[in-house]
Amino acid sequence: MEPEMLPKAKAEDKFGEDEADQGIGQIDHVKHYGIRSVSFIGSLATAASLAELVSMFPTAGGQYHFISKMVPLRIGRGLSWAVGWITTFGWIAVAASAPFLSGTMIQGLLVLNYDDYVFQRWHGTLIFWAILIISAMINIQGSRLLPLVENISLGFHVVAFIIVLVVICVVSPTKHIPEFVFVDTINNSGWGSNGIAWCVGMLCSCYVLVGYDGAIHLCEEMKSPRADIPIAMIGTILINGTMGFGFLVAILFCMGDLNTALDTTTGYPIIEIFYNITRNTRSATALCSTIVIMAGLASISLLTSASRMVWVLARDKAFPASSWLSKVDETRQIPTIAVTLTSILLGLLGLINIGSTSAFNAIVSLAVFGLEISYLIPICLLLYQRVMSPESISPGPWSMGRYGIGVNVLSIGFLVFTCIFLLFPPYEPVTAANMNYASLVFGAVCILSGVYWLCKGRRMYEGPVLPEFED
Template sequence: MVKKPRIREAVQLIVHYSVISFLGTIAVALSLGEIASIWPTAGGQYHWVAVLAPQNTRVIASWFTGWISIGGQIVLTASAAFAAGLQLQGLITLNHPDSYVPQRWQGMLFYWLVLVYAAAVNIWGSKILPHANLASGVLHIVGFIAIVALLGAMSPKHSSHYVFVEVSNSSGWSSDGVAWLVGLLSSVYPFLGYDAAAHLAEELPRPSRNAPLAMVGSVVANGILGFIYCIILLYSLGDLNDLLKSPTGFPFMQLFLNVTKSKAGATILVLIISLIAVAANAAGLTSTSRTFWAFARDEGMPASRYFAHVHSNLKVPVRMILLVTVLQFLLGFIYLGNTTAFNAILSMAIIGMYLSYILPIVYMLLCGRKKLNRSDYGPFKLGQIGGIIINTIAVLWLVFAMVFSTFPNFEPVNAQNMNYSTVVLVGWVLFGALYYLFFGRKVYTGPVVETPATELQITNVHATDQK
């Protein structure tokens, strides 16, 4: 489990999650959406870097962007399955607190079960996957309304002073300011993954329009729902210590049980959240496998031709779906051996995804706007001045978030609570660097896009670097 240093921080939590994090994230989504509107390709970030970076560095910059993006997506998708699996295990504890003793290996099996479902539906259920995603969206809205209404109507309420004025710092950090900044992790994570639409661009109708709208729309929807949920949650927390002592390991499960006074009622509410996490994992596997498949298609990984294969009957990249699933299976063994190590990998999802976001935005800001003519932009555009301002805000936010996402959650720092995300990220990048140095640079010459967008073609990477 990823511990949060400050479960309730009143105004700090509301402002951080609902205002600062939202504004920073919307700037990033707008920036990436504009680029996706120009080049709607499955590769996303690493394709964009290939056309935006200077000629002499575009190939290597593109490769490392793709490598970092894939690592972040694999871990991010796995984190949804991990949450869903442990929540399903927590439901057993909720209903049988006296007879069931949860074991870590059992949690791993639940995690694997969610991964198997995601792989199966992506391979054999590709035709029903859009309907499953739609059903998940409906469940999300209906569940949100039901939970908010129930908490609002049935739970004892704290005063507005408790919600908006009181502050609780249990992190061990002597400075409330540092503790507030370290709490960034919990407000950044819910917004991750909005680039998924970009990686499905080659399968969307009118991708230059629909991909950026989906990216920005998901952030806006999450921001609004998150703000409402934060307010209701803070008013309805009840006894915080009671929630933290929940045998399920999930304070929100104990809150649902306290409010409904019914194990059946609490189980239904928890299942809503768990099923949404299961669906998120399946949708995330779709996006991640498409990005990795595009990378293989561009010869950016070992055995590229093998993994770039698309099944002739199923019309999906079966081998890539299985590869991503196997890699996520292996993450379960890390959790089995050391929960701290697994938490570091989850933290890496944030840093890895944000690194892959910041690179195309920086290149767009420094190089792209000088190269592109007005006619080169897609239907989703920010304007010259507006684009510079929004890109700058996005870069500042990404740097800020990445820096404080590496901080330990608690003081004093020891081997168990240390944030190892930087170590894991460096390990992933170092492994990639060694592969690229000895093998990758000999075969990877940059991505190729079958559907041209502007005169600034990704295929130009081949021509310029072979001269």
């Protein structure tokens, strides 16, 4: 998913202000390429660092299990608890974003196709719930089909990308000159400094690349996780990063008038861009449908990963009602109760769409911020071990060897830098409507986790339940 695919709305639209993303036009095009490059390189370094950890410790808990293996128990118990909660709620937020994108883009297509359609925010929430229910049913009733769904999703992703890319390049009636694409500066964010606008705009590119740890949380259901998961994680970044860059270049050349795209009443600049290119409502709908389908397919796998995090946290007695949530369906061999609860939590997040667009933007920021914090801590510990006690590291099949320190440092620098600006408001001047509430939501999650730790967790939680790590 590209930044242009994410919601962008104007104050006079019923879609509301500042919905879910900064949108195109917030930053200049040259710096947009810089953002893409920085996000790609930083995400690749982070994925490589996590891949090395999962190759050593193939466990569904991922980040917070890694921590428990690298620090003394007296420190690791509390630290792994905190990272476990951060990772879990980060994944819940990420899992909510795909059905939200798919559902609200369907609404945007209704606006495009039917002049008499009366937009209501709750319509998008109902569509969001419908997609979520389908995803939950596939996760529970069709759990054996999940590998097939993943293969279909990958195949459709590549084929749809090629088709859309060819169509927009061939059909577009006009092409922008290279100066517009590579040189011209546009900053509609309100930030007086292009540098700050560039940094704040990192959310878009970070969001479309984050979540590569999803495979880690399924490793206890795989035959060869030490070798297969690193390939899956690195492959995810390489495929999405290169395809995304190509799509971005094509869109900027063929998009037509920028202001027309930003002023769209559909809520999505990409819908207006496809319409400007094809000059045909049905053709634009067909192109946008590929995005809707991709987001819908992604909803299934994201729910799978998020539910496994809830399940493993409950298995480790770090979540309320842990004995109930940690049960595994003996027939299907999946945590059915955890899938159901995760689906309910995602459904509750959909209610935010009814009352506040800026609040959902905070959820998206929370997703990226939470996951990046969960990546940062174990990678810092890995770097510390590399420098202070390299003999304590027992590498798995995926090992960066002498390049590990440099890659870890690059990853840490990227994560620290982006986490700072993920909490900035997307626009200036800052108002209650466009404020980035990610820090508030993140703080609330931390407080909830801390209260539960003090009341019950510190007596029940003995650290992660780790599987036997065979050679």
